[in-house]
Amino acid sequence: MTTAPLLSFDLVRTYPAPPERVWAAWTSADLLQRWACPDPAWCVSGCEVDARAGGGYRLQFGPRPGGDGYRETATFVVFEPVERLVLDVVTSGEDMAENLRCTVLLVPVDGGTRLELTVEGVSGAPTVEHLRAGWQWCLDGIAAQLGAAA
Amino acid sequence: MVHLQFAALGDPTRLAIVERLARGPTSAGDLAAPTTLSLPAVLKHIRVLEEAGLLTTVKRGRVRECRLRDDALVAVAGWTAHQQALWSTRLDALGSLLEDL
Numbered sequence: 001m002t003t004a005p006l007l008s009f010d011l012v013r014t015y016p017a018p019p020e021r022v023w024a025a026w027t028s029a030d031l032l033q034r035w036a037c038p039d040p041a042w043c044v045s046g047c048e049v050d051a052r053a054g055g056g057y058r059l060q061f062g063p064r065p066g067g068d069g070y071r072e073t074a075t076f077v078v079f080e081p082v083e084r085l086v087l088d089v090v091t092s093g094e095d096m097a098e099n100l101r102c103t104v105l106l107v108p109v110d111g112g113t114r115l116e117l118t119v120e121g122v123s124g125a126p127t128v129e130h131l132r133a134g135w136q137w138c139l140d141g142i143a144a145q146l147g148a149a150a
Numbered sequence: 151m152v153h154l155q156f157a158a159l160g161d162p163t164r165l166a167i168v169e170r171l172a173r174g175p176t177s178a179g180d181l182a183a184p185t186t187l188s189l190p191a192v193l194k195h196i197r198v199l200e201e202a203g204l205l206t207t208v209k210r211g212r213v214r215e216c217r218l219r220d221d222a223l224v225a226v227a228g229w230t231a232h233q234q235a236l237w238s239t240r241l242d243a244l245g246s247l248l249e250d251l
């Protein structure tokens with residue numbers, strides 16, 4: 001079933017910062033958690049980033065004070081510093097789950113960076129590779145938890 | 151209901167079904183054919199979409215015909231508005247962070 005995506009939109013912003021810094025904001029846990037959950041009534045309680053092709057990020061967030069209840073797991077499908085990042089994002093929480101593909105383009109412009117974001121609802125059966133990558137993340141997380149507890 | 155509809159659209163298989171039906175009504179069997187899913191698995195997804203008010207089905211003999219409801223397009227617009235607001239707020243927050251660094 002290949003057809004133009006039904007769910008899709010673009011957003012564009014220009015930031016007064018070089019592409020390197022905008023790239024870092026997407027690919028370092030320290031920075032990502034400072035903008036990924038802008039709702040003042042909510043907060044981030046966990047953020048990990050594996051900054052490489054095939055890596056991704058894991059965010060845990062929700063209403064204050066716990067900041068729990070929602071998980072956002074992204075896989076970096078394309079990782080081309082500091083130009084192009086394509087990520088498959090799975091968000092899950094209480095009785096909801098959502099699959100998105102985000103494409104981030106960073107274009108150097110006078111005095112800063114233009115960021116072009118395309119967000120698409122992902123249709124079609126998820127590939128085995130995606131499922132494997134997603135589960136590998138979870139298993140790594142569990143292993144880390146067990147290691148910390150031991 | 152809106153929440154149900156977003157949950158229904160959030161699944162890749164169900165979104166593919168809605169995309170196919172946006173081109174016109176078809177049978178459950180035709181929806182299953184291009185996928186690796188069994189007919190019962192596809193019928194389960196169809197039921198979720200039906201409960202969310204996104205499509206209707208009519209049994210004609212041995213064939214179950216599926217058709218998008220007008221509500222589906224409203225739901226698609228709602229999904230887009232919701233996601234657009236979320237990512238727009240995020241990109242603004244990213245802008246504030248970059249100014250503070």
